[in-house]
Amino acid sequence: MSGYLVRRLIESALILLGITFVTFVLLYMVPADPARQIAGRSATAETVANIRDQLGLNDPLFVQYFRYLGNLLQGDMGRSYLQRAEVADLIAARLPASLLLMVSAIVTELILGLTIGVVAALRRNRPADHTLMIFSFVSISAPQFVIGILLLYVFSVQFGWLPIGGYGTFAHLILPSITLGFLGAGWYSRMMRSSMIDVLEQDFVRTARAKGLSRLHIITRHVMPNAILPVIAMIGIDIGLFMSGIVVVESVFGWPGIGQLAWQAIQRVDIPVIMGVTMVSATAIVLGNLIADLVAPLIDPRIKTK
Structure with missing residues (x-):
């Protein structure tokens, strides 16, 4: 290792x-x-x-x-041309908000995606399966800014349940997290469904059934640990998708993260800031993939690190 x-x-x-x-x-x-x-x-x-x-x-x-x-x-990312401040300081001030949004979005997409995928696989070729797969297709196809605006219109403008934008409370986090995680939920549900169906047809699952193990025990102890491996690899890639989509989502909801900072820098050609945000985003993507590769063997010992 x-x-x-x-x-x-x-x-x-x-x-x-x-x-x-x-x-x-x-x-x-x-x-x-x-x-x-x-x-x-x-x-x-x-x-x-x-x-x-x-x-x-x-x-x-x-x-x-x-x-x-x-x-x-040497740890020097340069100085912003227009804000006259160190790029590292600008990013450090915005990074916690972006990380909070990213983690919340990952949790949201995993809860939605894995739940939908497991239910669809267990109800294969039934009405529930078809309905959930249509939902997955819609979530994959819909642009994030459209989802964000629709959520704002329904839950903020029409019902007034959630704030229309800003940062600071859990209520401010809900709509951006759902918007950012909506796309991933569709991918995870389809991936989890396919993986679950493949594992359910394996010989060791038939053996477990023949031994008289309960359906819940078979799914949680035998099927899920094997079916979830492709999902773990996808999480590392997702960090990269979030870093690109977070610019749009932060702009729609007025979320003060590095996505909004990057957008402002692009509009003003503030090269040091653009380079700094790019490096932070790239580092997050690389570390995400590295962590996913290291965690996979811990879940399935059959995967060897070479």
Whole structure:
């Protein structure tokens, strides 16, 4: 396990290095001029040129990249062009809100998705199965901003049960979590249904039935631990999906997380902030996949780490 962990950590570091390079090159190619954004529309060409020189924007691409990479390795993500604050401080202030929303969304999608998948598998080819699979198809197909707006209209505008936006209480968390977890619930339900059906047809399940074990015991002790393995792998990937979808959801609900920070930075071409959010998101994705790979063998000892 230790050798596998070391190899995976090295692979993760290389992936993150590649992400920094690709993101930096793409931002370098953006036609917008950050110096002009900082100086303002009324600034003279001389002022803009001085700002570009101070920020090192006139240096070649690789000089800028390796300078950024060297600072990053020292824990310095740079300074926001427009907010005049350290990027690390800006992200640190917003990250707890995003992590809270992400964890809540994962819990929401797992509860919905696994419940629907198990019930559909146990009621295979029956009306309940067909109804639940239609729900899964709708949840997968519906855009998140549409789901968010509909939930706001129904539960906030029409009934007034939940706040229309903001942050700070459990009530503020409910609608964003459901919106973000709605898509994943559809994927998990379909995946869990297929996996459950496959496991239910295995010989060891027939043997358990022949021994006279109860249906509940067979499902909870034999079927579920085997059927849930694909779901565990999917959770790590889901973190990446959340990091992309969280921008939309945070904007709809006014949630003060890094998604909203990234959107503001993109609108203003604040490159250090965009790079910082990208690195935090990429790190979360890599760690999520790594944790999923390490947890899977603990649940099923037949999976070997090599």
